[in-house]
Amino acid sequence: MSISWYPGHMHKASKELVKLMGSVDAVIEVLDARAPQASSNPLLSDIRKLLPCIKILNKTDLADAQTTRSWQGHYNILKQTICLTSGSNKLLSKSQLIDAAERLLGHDKPVSKARFELAIIGIPNVGKSTLLNTLADRKLARTGNEPAVTRHQQRIKLAENRYLVDTPGMMWPKLEDQAGAYKLAMLGSIRNTAVSADDIAWFAAELLLSEFRDRLARRYDLAGSVQTPLQLLEQVAEIRGCLTKGGKADFNKASEALLNDIRSGKLGQLSLERPPA
Ligand SMILES: Nc1nc2c(ncn2[C@@H]2O[C@H](COP(=O)(O)OP(=O)(O)OP(=O)(O)O)[C@@H](O)[C@H]2O)c(=O)[nH]1
Ligand SMILES: [Mg+2]
Known part of the structure; x- marks a missing residue:
């Protein structure tokens, strides 16, 4: 989206x-x-x-x-x-x-x-x-x-x-760099009416799995078999107790939990970008 x-x-x-x-x-x-x-x-x-x-x-x-x-x-x-x-x-x-x-x-x-x-x-x-x-x-x-x-x-x-x-916080009319926009959403600078927590968490899960796997492993007791965003969110649901009444993973709650952990520093200090060489 x-x-x-x-x-x-x-x-x-x-x-x-x-x-x-x-x-x-x-x-x-x-x-x-x-x-x-x-x-x-x-x-x-x-x-x-x-x-x-x-x-x-x-x-x-x-x-x-x-x-x-x-x-x-x-x-x-x-x-x-x-x-x-x-x-x-x-x-x-x-x-x-x-x-x-x-x-x-x-x-x-x-x-x-x-x-x-x-x-x-x-x-x-x-x-x-x-x-x-x-x-x-x-x-x-x-x-x-x-x-x-x-x-x-x-x-x-x-x-x-x-x-x-x-002054009031300002965005700009056309967010051409959508990966950048998703990073901003991940960090909490974009209203949750503009993009769903599920979409942001999916983006965040992909990024964290490729660049910060060690942090995920520590926080969520990650096994080597967890490779995809879906598997990660299932694991977050289990560790953070985000379950439906039937005991299945509640992906919406797990998405919120993952985003809260990122924004509050529970995954440690995360720099998502490096300056150009
Ligand atoms: N961890 C951390 N949180 C901070 C820091 N500075 C601000 N915050 C938090 O970031 C959130 C946003 O802070 P604001 O000062 O309202 O941000 P703003 O840029 O004025 O936001 P707008 O008015 O919406 O444009 C608040 O929850 C602050 O407590 C910081 O240095 N470290
Ligand atoms: Mg302000």
Whole structure:
């Protein structure tokens, strides 16, 4: 099944974002450290045009540390870009962010006292609002473990002359890279109305069997005979007790259980992408 998810509120949010770009000095693009490429929104690149960019690889607690460092190196060679990391294992601090923004904006003039405003942008559920709360050290923005929680821009004062604007998570109209879209669904950035849990779990099962078999073996006590997504989901059903009244595997529940395990880090730190060589 092909994934497409660009609801009306995102179209409206994109227009508001275009307006906002006229008044901010730089953007903070939040990416999911587990899939930085799939979580890079081409529409946001178009909207930000040539504004300097601080890329933040977020949720580093759920990604492989070495792979995250490689992605950071990959992004740090881009022009007008500084790449930082954050995650519940090591949160980005306010001073780290301000320091990066000053370096990015301060090429030819001392900006340490000049006012600047940064817009936090990115796809849904990557942790933009959580990051804003962390940096502000207060719960100012609503957060939630589902995509499309933030529906309006919210400006906060981070420090004297330093402002941050949280924005709604944005997808883009045509998801040409469907494998990337399925990765986003697997990580929880796409609403469950756009694609069924069964379809996502099937994709996830194929990917995990080919690249992370050792993790599956540990979590679900996998025998060597388990080779296909169907067999894996049967095993998940048995180990996680996802059974119908008749005692058979409940594939729908097993799909949900597998996705919950992936999203919450129960299968360990999973980096689904590596930077190009
Ligand atoms: N494990 C982990 N979870 C995180 C991290 N940052 C945010 N989250 C969780 O990710 C979920 C989404 O966080 P939000 O801050 O609401 O995400 P958002 O990007 O603002 O989402 P939208 O408003 O829907 O665009 C919440 O359940 C957060 O607790 C992190 O560094 N590690
Ligand atoms: Mg939000």
